[in-house]
Every structure is written in C-alpha cells, then in structure tokens.
Amino acid sequence: MTAFLSRTPPPSGSLGLAVRFALRELRGGLKGFYIFIACIALGVAAISGVTSVSRALTEGIAGEGQSILGGDLAFGLVHRQADEAEAAWLASLGRMSRVATLRAMARLPEGSDQALVELKAIDDVYPLYGTFSLGDDVALASALDRQGDGLWGAVADLSLLARLQIGIGDVVSLGRTQVRITGVIEAEPDKLSGGMEFGPRLMISDAALGDTALVQPGSLVSWTYRIRLAGTASDDTIRAVTEQARAEFPQAGWRIQSRTNAAPGLQRNITRFAQFLTLVGLTALVVGGVGVANAVRAFLETKRDVIASFKCLGAGGGLVFRIYLLQMMIIAGIGIAIGLVLGALIPFAAAGALAGVLPIRLAVAVYPTELALGLVYGFLTALAFALWPLGRAHDVPPTALFRDQVAATRSLPRKRYLAATAAAAVTLAAIAILLAYDKRIATIYVGASVAAFLLLVLVGRAVMALARRAPSLRSTELRLAVANIHRPGALTPSVVLSLGLGLSLLVALALIDGNLRRELTATIAQKAPSFFFVDIQSGERDAFEALLKSEAADATIQSVPMLRGRLVALDGVPSDQIQAPPNVAWALRGDRGITYEADVPDNSRLVEGQWWPSNHGGEPLVSFEAELARGLGLTIGDTITVNVLGRDITARIANLRVVEWESLAINFVMVFSPNTFAGAPHAHLITVAWDDDVGTERELALLNSTSSAFPTVTAVRVKDAIAQVNALVEQLAWAVRGASSVTLIASVLVLAGALAAGHRNRIYDAVILKTLGATRGRLIRAYACEYALLGLATALFGLIAGGLAAWFVITQVMNGSFALMPMTAVAAAGVALVLTVGFGLIGTWKVLGEKPAPVLRNL
Structure with a gap:
C-alpha cells in the first residue's frame, strides 16, 4: 500500500492516463453505439467498394489491353485507307491486320425487312490477339469464305438473326451484293474498342467488302491498322513507335492507340461513374456523421455522473476530452474495419454478378489504396462530427453536469475545437475534390452538400421556432405534438438532419432521371427527325431526294454535305498539348463531323461575329459552337486546324453560334465556308422529319423503299437510337438508385438512432402523462402527429433542395430543359x-409499455 501511495501519479493531461481510462470504460461494451458503427461501416463500405470495383474494371481492361485493342498499337483513319508509304511503314513494324468498320443496312432479299448493322470487314490474320469464337466451333476463315453457291459468307450477332427472323444458312442483302449467314458470333475480343454501337454486329471478309459497293469516296468508313510488334515490345518501345509515327507522317491524321489505353472512352466513363458513386457514398457517410454526433451527445448525457466525478477529483477538461475522443475513435475504428472488410468483398461479388454482362473479366483483388481512401474518409467523418459535442463537454462545470437533466447546454465549444472541426470537414471536402476526375462537378457536388447540410440546420431551428409561435390548438393531441417539436431536447434537429440529405439526394436523382427520360421520349422524340440517311454519294443525291419527296411529300427534308475530321491544333497549339477542361475535352478526342454552308444553318443562332458572303473565296473560315469555343479558350480571329482525308486544313474563326442540340436535327460543332473543301470527295447527310406522328408503318414503308432503291445508303431510325439510349439510361439509373439507396439506409439508421437517443426522455413524458390520465391511444395520436409534421417539413425541404439540384444539373451541366414532376414530390x-x-411509432409503442412505478421511483 505504501509503495502504491508513493507512486507519482501521471499528470491530468497525460495521454497514457487518457488511454487507460478510455479502454477501461469500453469494458462495458458497445451498447448505444451500434448505430454509430453501422453508419460509419455503411459509408466506408460504399466508398471503398465502389473505388475497388472501378479499379478492378480498369485493371481488367488494362490486363486485356492487347485483346481489346486487337494489337500492341492501332492506327485509325476515317474516309481513307493508308497510302502506299504509310502502309509499308506500318507493315515494317511487325505483323499487321487491317479492319474496316462502318454502318450499313442488312436487308432480306425480298425487301420485306431490314436492320441497321455495325459492319466489320476483316483480313486473314484477324485477330492478332485474343480468341474469336463462333457457335458450333465453326472456323472463322471458312465461315467468311465464298460458299458453294458463290455467295460470300458472313457471321452475325444472334440479335440480328432474331431481329430479321432468319437463321444460319439464310441470305441477306448487303449493299449491292448478298451474303449467306454461316455462323453466330459468341466472342469478339476487340468489341470494346469500337465504342458505342447502334446495331448488331455483321462481319465479312475484306475481300467481300468491295462487292458491296459500300465504300465510295467520302463514305463514312473507319480503317484501323492493328500492329503486333516484333519480339517482346515494352511500353517504352510502344511510346517510341508512336512518336516516330507522328514525326514521319505529321499529316496522316490517324488516331493512334496503344494496348495501355485500349478502350479510353470506356475507362473515362468508368472513372466518371465511379466518381459520382463515390460522392454518393460520401453523402451517405456525411448523413451517417449526423448519427455519430447524435450518438456522442447521447453517450455524454449518460456519462454526466462519470464526467462530474472526474472533474471533482481534479481532472481537467482536456483530459476528459481526450478520454472520450479516444473512445469515439476506437469505436469508429470498429465501424471502419467492418466497412473495409465489406468494401474488399464487393469486387468479388461484382465479378460474379457482372460475369455474363461485361465482355471482360474484372481484375479482382484487394486494393490497399482504395481501402485506405475509405479508411481516411471514415476517420475524418467520425472526427468532424464527434469533435463538436466532445468539445462542448470541456468547459461544462460539474454542477451543470449534475443539474442539466432537461436540455444540454447551448454554449459553443472552445475555438480550438471549432477550428479542429472545421479542419476535419475542409480536409474531407478537399480530398473528395482533389481526387475527382472532374473537379468542377465534384466541387459543385460538395458545395451543394455543405449548403444542404447548413440549410437543414436552419430548417430544423425554423421548424422549432414556428412550432413555438404557433397559436394554441383546441386538440390536446395536436397541442402536445406541437409542444414536442419545440421543447428542450426535441428530436426535431436530428430528424430533419437525418432524413433531409438523403431525401434531397433521392429527389434530385429521381428528377434528373425523369427529366432525361422526358427529354428522350417526349421532347427530343417530338422535335427530332424520323430518319438520318448517311453515305449518300453526290451522284445519287438528286435521285434520292426525289424519292423522298415522292414517298414523304408532307415531310421536311434537309440535306447537307458531310465529312469527318480531327481537330489537330487550336491557334497553332497541337491538340495533344492542350489541357482542356473535362466537359469540353471530348472535342479534341477522335473524329468530328464537319460540313460547309453558304448560309447560317437551321437550329443555329449567331451570337458573335459575322457570317461569310455566299461567294466567299478568301482564306478558309469556320463557324464554331459558342459554348465549346469558350471552354477551349477560342475567340473570333483564332485559327483551328483539322485533318481531313490526310490533309491539315487551317481555318480562321469568323463567328460563334449557339446550337439547338436537343432537336437532334443536323447540327455540327464546326461549319466551314464552302471554299474550304472545294474538290474534296465527300458524301451527303439527309434527314426526314414529319411535323406529326405518322406512325411506325409509314416510317417502315419509307425505309423499305429507300433501302431497296439505294442499297448503299445507310438509314438510322431515330426512334431506335433513342430506345437504345433509353435502355442505357435505364441501366445507369438502376446503378445510381442502388448507390443512392445507401444514403437512404444511412438516413434510416440515423433516424432510428435519434429516436433511440430520445428514448429516456420519452419514457418520462409518457409515464407522467399516463399518471395524469392520458390514454395510450391519445399518446399514440399525439406522437403520430408530431412525427407526421416533422416528416412533412423534411419532405418539403427535400423536394425544394433536390429540385434545385436537379434543375442545376439538367439546365447548367446538361443544357437541357427542366420540369418539376408532381409524382416525385408525392413519393x-x-x-x-x-x-x-x-420508426417513431415503433419506438413509441415500446415507450408506452413501460410501467409507471419503477420510473417514478427514479425521478
């Protein structure tokens, strides 16, 4: 005993002492912290799981880069094949395969039906990498060779056979020839490198392509030269070959891809989508943070006697703060650990779920970096929401702790705790923005979330203030309900905060989804033309227009020349050296449709500059889309350089236009003066639009007439394209709904935690009221009215905040039109x-079951 008393006690601020007391208090278990742990685990699992799945997808694409691309390198050209010098140089690099892709019409021989197909013509060495397989183990070479009756063979996706109601052995017309279906495609290794497709695949040999007469001067054909480099080609070798190609053929205008970036569009979309889902997961974590704060406040309320004892025995506020901060971080660590385990398992579950959906395998693994990101988000969220209530306990005197049984003190914590809370929140937001693919969108999202959170705090206080000032009601139940909303220790702030963010997000996503569908199925469908006819040769244009006027005399027919070219320089700066913002960088990737016009095109409006005279014969001029020009930093007088048919053409910007893209009519980012492409071979694009809905039968009749009379012209039916886009939007919408449901689950958990935190006060209320004569039925009605009023207030805020967020995304980000949908408000x-x-009545039912006597004895 003497030895014990002679030991020098550690100072009250010692970290070791705080750790010892924190661990000792945790021996009592985690009761009261299950919601805390669940909220943190849910948010961390969502973030680490989404980022891990994204990494597994991108790693899977990178791991199969050679198969997806079809080679170590791919050189793409539009309208033209490589010339003799270019082809010889490409062949010198290693084994070469040439593939031509274009859209065409596959028709039944009697002309009764037809379908748009993605036509692919391959040579004898295809594929250089990967495995191409047909049903019944048919060999590709024999399937595409001439058959016994002299017709070329062709293989197709099963969906084409279903669409035309044909089978293996049947004949289809393709351009000016016929081909016999000899097999069904089961695996096409390079399918992902082709981008978005509007029809099923039909594949023929390159020898058969000439017989179709689909390839004419100016036809929209993409030629891709895949190279399998000799020996073991390192990434450094690939980069060296790429630089050499650009140096030796500066005006080739080809698009060069390597196996390290086999499907750049898909990878960008995966990254963007993962960014959005990560932000949604972060929102769930922030909603869960409200549950953290509620749990900390409720926990400290139960520890009044303990904290008072600490302070009476000489413990400083700093020691008390450290003890309970350590406890909260340990408990948060348990939730984070659970979330990380779930996040690590999600890619394995996703691999099984997506096995029959994606043409690639996910590179399933445990990704420490992505899990570490979830860990950082989890700890920062717990810290940001725990510091404030813990800091308020620092300066509360023991007398107040013993006395404060009705409502917690409203005093602010010390400045250092305020600063620490702000630092944790700012760090959380900064990480979310800095790691985002599109920092602008991430900044808007984070800013909107912060604004919604602050507004919800104000809404909660406003609801309490309104309830406090409400006139006295005759109904006892309503009077009690209104009093419960504004009384000290009311659940109002917790309920509004817990549900407000989740409902705002759900309303915003529902309105965005609904407006996109309305735009696709209603507005666009009404404004858009019925057909796009492409690859109309100059010699066929007059006859084709005459056919359209005879078959569709009451329709509006519009015709423009069309070429494709790549933007290779802006005001003399090569496009690959320009760091364009993500929302406009698409214009510098791949090929763009271009045209020339003597007059201002329909669906366009000049906003700056002057249109050129119809007989302009000076330097080439171009009209540029205004918003895109501003994003790229272009103004009138600047120059752009496009590569068309292997030639670099520089034109000066004469004016800027606003384009009505949503009409889906003929619109182009760049419209050149007619003298720019004098003598260049090109095809024409024609649209047909009826003012009224003429019905499917008349549209199909026109399609049959044009495809029979002009077999080399490709027709794109807009309704089919919209249906395909709508299906894609539906798939994305389900993924978004699944992710956003995590936020709603977090909201429900926080709501349940808030109700549980107020359980003790509710018991006291119920017992006293029952003692004074209140029946269980009247109390249930009173509590139901209270929760209904809080629910309506929260729903109103969610509708307004979610509606504003959806309006901003639709009108400012997507440049669409917005409509508030009543059913969303009702939902x-x-x-x-x-x-x-x-949840309120579930908790109330337990409260009303308490016996009065034990409770009254402890008052």
Whole structure:
C-alpha cells in the first residue's frame, strides 16, 4: 500500500492516463453505439467498394489491353485507307491486320425487312490477339469464305438473326451484293474498342467488302491498322513507335492507340461513374456523421455522473476530452474495419454478378489504396462530427453536469475545437475534390452538400421556432405534438438532419432521371427527325431526294454535305498539348463531323461575329459552337486546324453560334465556308422529319423503299437510337438508385438512432402523462402527429433542395430543359412520412409499455 501511495501519479493531461481510462470504460461494451458503427461501416463500405470495383474494371481492361485493342498499337483513319508509304511503314513494324468498320443496312432479299448493322470487314490474320469464337466451333476463315453457291459468307450477332427472323444458312442483302449467314458470333475480343454501337454486329471478309459497293469516296468508313510488334515490345518501345509515327507522317491524321489505353472512352466513363458513386457514398457517410454526433451527445448525457466525478477529483477538461475522443475513435475504428472488410468483398461479388454482362473479366483483388481512401474518409467523418459535442463537454462545470437533466447546454465549444472541426470537414471536402476526375462537378457536388447540410440546420431551428409561435390548438393531441417539436431536447434537429440529405439526394436523382427520360421520349422524340440517311454519294443525291419527296411529300427534308475530321491544333497549339477542361475535352478526342454552308444553318443562332458572303473565296473560315469555343479558350480571329482525308486544313474563326442540340436535327460543332473543301470527295447527310406522328408503318414503308432503291445508303431510325439510349439510361439509373439507396439506409439508421437517443426522455413524458390520465391511444395520436409534421417539413425541404439540384444539373451541366414532376414530390413526402411515423411509432409503442412505478421511483 505504501509503495502504491508513493507512486507519482501521471499528470491530468497525460495521454497514457487518457488511454487507460478510455479502454477501461469500453469494458462495458458497445451498447448505444451500434448505430454509430453501422453508419460509419455503411459509408466506408460504399466508398471503398465502389473505388475497388472501378479499379478492378480498369485493371481488367488494362490486363486485356492487347485483346481489346486487337494489337500492341492501332492506327485509325476515317474516309481513307493508308497510302502506299504509310502502309509499308506500318507493315515494317511487325505483323499487321487491317479492319474496316462502318454502318450499313442488312436487308432480306425480298425487301420485306431490314436492320441497321455495325459492319466489320476483316483480313486473314484477324485477330492478332485474343480468341474469336463462333457457335458450333465453326472456323472463322471458312465461315467468311465464298460458299458453294458463290455467295460470300458472313457471321452475325444472334440479335440480328432474331431481329430479321432468319437463321444460319439464310441470305441477306448487303449493299449491292448478298451474303449467306454461316455462323453466330459468341466472342469478339476487340468489341470494346469500337465504342458505342447502334446495331448488331455483321462481319465479312475484306475481300467481300468491295462487292458491296459500300465504300465510295467520302463514305463514312473507319480503317484501323492493328500492329503486333516484333519480339517482346515494352511500353517504352510502344511510346517510341508512336512518336516516330507522328514525326514521319505529321499529316496522316490517324488516331493512334496503344494496348495501355485500349478502350479510353470506356475507362473515362468508368472513372466518371465511379466518381459520382463515390460522392454518393460520401453523402451517405456525411448523413451517417449526423448519427455519430447524435450518438456522442447521447453517450455524454449518460456519462454526466462519470464526467462530474472526474472533474471533482481534479481532472481537467482536456483530459476528459481526450478520454472520450479516444473512445469515439476506437469505436469508429470498429465501424471502419467492418466497412473495409465489406468494401474488399464487393469486387468479388461484382465479378460474379457482372460475369455474363461485361465482355471482360474484372481484375479482382484487394486494393490497399482504395481501402485506405475509405479508411481516411471514415476517420475524418467520425472526427468532424464527434469533435463538436466532445468539445462542448470541456468547459461544462460539474454542477451543470449534475443539474442539466432537461436540455444540454447551448454554449459553443472552445475555438480550438471549432477550428479542429472545421479542419476535419475542409480536409474531407478537399480530398473528395482533389481526387475527382472532374473537379468542377465534384466541387459543385460538395458545395451543394455543405449548403444542404447548413440549410437543414436552419430548417430544423425554423421548424422549432414556428412550432413555438404557433397559436394554441383546441386538440390536446395536436397541442402536445406541437409542444414536442419545440421543447428542450426535441428530436426535431436530428430528424430533419437525418432524413433531409438523403431525401434531397433521392429527389434530385429521381428528377434528373425523369427529366432525361422526358427529354428522350417526349421532347427530343417530338422535335427530332424520323430518319438520318448517311453515305449518300453526290451522284445519287438528286435521285434520292426525289424519292423522298415522292414517298414523304408532307415531310421536311434537309440535306447537307458531310465529312469527318480531327481537330489537330487550336491557334497553332497541337491538340495533344492542350489541357482542356473535362466537359469540353471530348472535342479534341477522335473524329468530328464537319460540313460547309453558304448560309447560317437551321437550329443555329449567331451570337458573335459575322457570317461569310455566299461567294466567299478568301482564306478558309469556320463557324464554331459558342459554348465549346469558350471552354477551349477560342475567340473570333483564332485559327483551328483539322485533318481531313490526310490533309491539315487551317481555318480562321469568323463567328460563334449557339446550337439547338436537343432537336437532334443536323447540327455540327464546326461549319466551314464552302471554299474550304472545294474538290474534296465527300458524301451527303439527309434527314426526314414529319411535323406529326405518322406512325411506325409509314416510317417502315419509307425505309423499305429507300433501302431497296439505294442499297448503299445507310438509314438510322431515330426512334431506335433513342430506345437504345433509353435502355442505357435505364441501366445507369438502376446503378445510381442502388448507390443512392445507401444514403437512404444511412438516413434510416440515423433516424432510428435519434429516436433511440430520445428514448429516456420519452419514457418520462409518457409515464407522467399516463399518471395524469392520458390514454395510450391519445399518446399514440399525439406522437403520430408530431412525427407526421416533422416528416412533412423534411419532405418539403427535400423536394425544394433536390429540385434545385436537379434543375442545376439538367439546365447548367446538361443544357437541357427542366420540369418539376408532381409524382416525385408525392413519393418524397410519402417516404419521409412512412419513415418518420413508422420508426417513431415503433419506438413509441415500446415507450408506452413501460410501467409507471419503477420510473417514478427514479425521478
């Protein structure tokens, strides 16, 4: 005993002492912290899982880069094949394969039906990498060779056979020839490198392509030369070959891809989508942070006696703060650990779920970097929401801790705790923005979330203030409900915060999804032309227009010349050296449709500069789309250089236009003066638009007439394209709904935690009221009214905030038109009411079951 008393006690601020007390108090278990742990685990699992799946997808693409690209390197050209010198140089690099891709019409021989197909003509060495397989183990070479009756063989996707109701052995017309279907494609290794497709695949040999007469001067054909480099080609070798190609053929205008970037468009989309889902997961984590704050406040309330004892025995506020901060971080660590385990397992589950959907295998693994990101997000969220209530306990005197049974003190914590809270929140937001693919969108999202959070705090206080000032009601139940909303220790702030962010996000996503569908199925469908006819040769244009006027005399027919070219320089700066913002960088990738016009095109409006005279014969001039020009930093007088048909053409910007893209009519980013392409071979693009809905039968009749009379002209039916885009939007919408449901689950958890935190006060209320004569039925009605009023207030905020967020995304980011949909409002109100009233009454039923005597003895 003497030895024990002679030991020098550690100072009250010692970290070791704080750790010892924190661990000792945790021996009592985690009761009261299950919601805390669940909220943190859910958010961390969402973030680490989404980022891990994204990494598994991109690693899978990178791992199969050679198969997806079809070679170590690929050189793409539009309109033209490589010339003799270019082809010889490409062949010298290693084994070469040439592939031609274009859109065409596959027709039944009697002309009764037809379908748009993605035609692919291959040579004898295809594929250089990967495995191409047909059903019934048919050999590709024999399937594409001439058959016994002299017709070329062709293989197709099963969907084409279903669309035309044909089978293996049947004949289809393709251009000016016929081909016999000899097999069904089961695996096409380089399918992902082709980008978005509007029709099923039909594959023929390059020898058969000439017989179709589909390739004419100016036809929209992409020629891709795949190279399998000799020996073991390193990434450094590939980069050296790429630089050599650009140096030796500066005006080739080809698009060069390597196996390290086999499907850049897909990878960008995966990254963007993962960014959005990560932000949604972060929102779930922030919503869960409200549960953290509620749990910390409720925990400290139960520890009043303990904290008072600490302070009475000489412990400083700093020691008390450290003890309970360590406890909160340990508990947060448990939630984070659970979330990380779930996040690490999600890619394995996703690989199984997506096995039959994606043409690639996910590179499933445990990714430490992505898990570390979830860990950082989890700890920062727990810290940001725990510091404030913990800091307030620092300066509360023991007398107040013993006395404060009705409501917690409203005083602010010390400045250092405020600063620490702000630092944690700012760090959380900064990480989300700095790691985002599109920092502008991430900044807007984070800013909107912060604004919504602050507004919800104000809404909660406003609801309490309104309830406090409400006139006295005759109904006892309503009077009690209104009093419960504004009384000290009311659940109002917690309920509004817990549901507000989740409902706002759900309303915003629902309105964005609904407006996109409305734009696709209603607005665009009404404004858009019925058909796009492409690859119309100059010699066929007059006859084709005459056929259209006879078959569709009441339709609007528009015709323009069309070429494709790549933007290779802006005001003399090569495009590959320009760091364009993500929202406009697409213009510098790949090929763009271009045209020339003597007059201002329809669906365009000049906003700056002057249009050129119809007989302009000076330097080449170009009209540029205004918003894109501003994004790229272009103004009137600047120059752009496009590569068309292997020639670099420089034109000066004469004016800027606003384009009505949503009409889906003929619109181009760049419109040149007619003298720019004098003598250049090109095809024409024609659209047909009816003012009224003429019905499917008349559209198909026109399609049959044009495809029979002009077999080399490709027709794109807009309704089919819209249906395909709509299907894609539907798939994305389900993924978004699944991710956003995590936020709603977090909201429900926080709501349940808030109700549980107020459980003790509710018991006291119920017992006293029952003692004074209140029946269980009247109390249930009073509590139901209270929760219903809170649910309606939260739903109203969710509708307004979500509507504003959706309006901004639709009108400012997507440049579309916005409409507020009443059913969404009803659904939001319904969700809020069901959750608040449902959970509230579940908790109330337990409260009303308490016996008065034990509670009254402890008052």
